[in-house]
Amino acid sequence: MPALALPSPEAAARRLAPWLLPAVILVGWQIAGSAGLVSTRLMPAPLDVAAAGWRMAETGELWTNLGVSFLRAASGFLIGGGIGFALGLANGLSRLSDRLTDTTVQMIRNIPHLSLIPLVILWFGIGEEAKLFLVALGVFFPIYANTLHGIRSVDPQLVEMGRIYGMSRPELFWRVVLPGALPSIFVGLRYALGIMWLTLIVAETISASSGLGYMAMQAREFMLVDVVVLAILIYALLGKVADLLTRRLERACLAWNPAYRSA
Template sequence: MKKKNWAKSYDKATPWLLPFLLLVLWQWLSSAGWISSKVLPTPIEVIAAGIQLSANGELAGNIGVSFTRAFIGFMIGGGIGLFLGLLNGIFPVAERYLDATIQMLRNIPHLALIPIVILWFGVGEEAKIFLVIIGVFFPIYINTYHGIRSVDRGLIEMGKVYSLSKWKLFSKIIIKGALPSILVGLRYALGVMWLTLIVAETVAASSGIGYMAMNAREFMQLDIVVLAIVLYALLGKLADSLAKLLERYLLKWNPVYWKK
């Protein structure tokens, strides 16, 4: 029994094995002088910087600011994307009027808008949130629209023959059939959300993780710069894990998500 338990926890730890070894290697190379401290601080220095910045509240404040921007932008952009995706997926009339325009706008890289966004909004919160909204909107829109269009026609016909009400047809068949695709859009959008935020905060901001990194660069505080990068990685991973959890819960009917 004990042996089995041990094997189980080892199984759970396997994905973390490689990152851990890399950290050890990094630490060893730095302390042995193979990597200059002007190129890369040691992991321990990065952690120390994290502890120091947490102690004076600066770190929590900056994470909070970045998280708020990400959250607000995601909710607005994702909400609009979901709404328009549903609208165009369900009503061909709406699709005829709107889809072509949206597809055209989609081809503009949203980060190319940074100069004009700064002109419009300055370096305040609106600029960052606006960019996140644009970045998040398209993946959610496209995947929602595609999900609805690819719901099995046979199931919809069945629902009609069984005289389901319009609402039941929508909530039990169309939405649930489109959900796997919508969730793919969600995960993709979360990635775009962080990416947009990183760029926007590095280019123009007066608070947030990106600002923290840019500020540290001015004073050659390499440990803080690396800390900011690590933080982005962790926050991105966290968002993705949450999305995965959501997927596992909402798509629990799908054998793909069953544990053996």
């Protein structure tokens, strides 16, 4: 039967359902703009935004800024996340390391990292280091805290079982502790991705000469509202993409956990 090759109508409907609301909003917004209900000087219609996107994609401006922002986000995330993960592991596994560093980390954590922007500009100017520093700092805490929490909350009964069954310390780590901490580490990863974009956009908006945030600020100077809205929509899409990738990764790594199994 050829019909079997296609997804059933119900399955297609289930897949499309999450996109129904965004589509309705877009259509309503377009109609409101075209009918003159909303001033297009303050809020351009979706088609105008799409046209702006097309224009900037053609000149290459969009891709350059997107690439610059992505690179900043990724490298800041890798640095801050890497340090947070390593310190979370160290403090989860070693009492000594925990005693020496945790109090300091908790104190620094209570400083909103964006409040450091003036200081960071004084230190690094508006160069790449400033953005990397802020993103890395912002990403560090959720990864650190959730890795530490994940390792602390590994079922001690399972650890005892591993010991009794003769697992060596590295084996205990790879087979019991790390897989047990993984769900919590993923929670940290998701938080960190959100903070990563937030920090970067704020930093780029305040002090930068390239990137998505800079693009939006420049557009404001010239009253190019369509480009401002375009930048905001791109943030929404990037957030969705990051979320999608994390979900994929979670499903692959946590297939054993009924809470993460795909329906």
